[in-house]
Amino acid sequence: MSHSVELEHILHNHRLFKSLSPDLLRRASLGASIQELAKGEHLFEQGDPADAFYYLIEGQVKLSRLSPEGDEKILEVTTPGSTFAEALMFKRVPIYPVAAQALKKSRLLRVNSVNYYAVLAESPQSCLTLLADLSVRLHALVNEIDKLTLHNAACRIAGYLLTRIPVDGLEYELDIPKLVLASRLAVKPETFSRIIKQLCAEDLIRVKGNHIRILDLQGLRDFSESCAMMEDSLSDSFQLHQQD
Secondary structure (H helix, E strand, C coil): CCHHHHHHHHHHHCCCCCCCCHHHHHHHCCCCEEEEECCCCEEECCCCECCEEEEEEEEEEEEEEECCCCCEEEEEEECCCCEECHHHHHHCCCECCCEEEEEEEEEEEEEEHHHHHHHHHHCHHHHHHHHHHHHHHHHHHHHHHHHHHHHHHHHHHHHHHHHCCCCCCCEEECCCCHHHHHHHCCCCHHHHHHHHHHHHHCCCEEEECCEEEECCHHHHHHHHCCHHHHHHHHHHHCCCCCCC
16 A cells, blocks of 8 residues: 555544544645654654644654653554554644653654644634544443443452352352452442442352352353453543554
8 A cells, every 4th residue: 555545545434634624624634744753763752843743654653751860661562553643733832741662663654733633724624523532432431431440440359259269169268358358358238238249140159148159160260360351342432542
């Protein structure tokens, strides 16, 4: 795919551009270009004029800043599908507060901030469409965070129940009160009860008072290990992909 075709494909499908009319898209993309960086090459330095924002096509870019003592603080490592520095355009920040450096060979789409901002300033409808799209996405991400938080708590509880299984069977008594156990696992009591009911409903365990019976040992193990997969899924969803 040629640079011009690739650039056109990204612009037509990226959420920051797809709400624009053909004429506005043409004007907003004036000066846009594909840039390639070698491993270790800097895209911009801390304090450089913030005249563009970027979409990472492939590779990996580190965003960092130096402390007054000269120590580097890594703020983010961007991955393909991510955009960065667009917030500076909306906030009208004139310089990059961080440095950007390629951690591996990378290709990026560079978008001129002045041209893009000028188009949005002239088109309230495009602003509203973009705002609506981003608001829906933000709402979805908040729901995913809530789901991940609850799932992490469930994983911790399942993991704890697994550690209490005796060597000679699949039944045992909890040796500490449930309220104390919930606190120990950093879970609210009502959340603890909700998760125990969920594990029972899925026929993984059976609970009567403080008596625990494991009904599906492998299923409980799989459940306790599922947080890592869910975290990976959430991480992917946070990337601002060029296509939905």
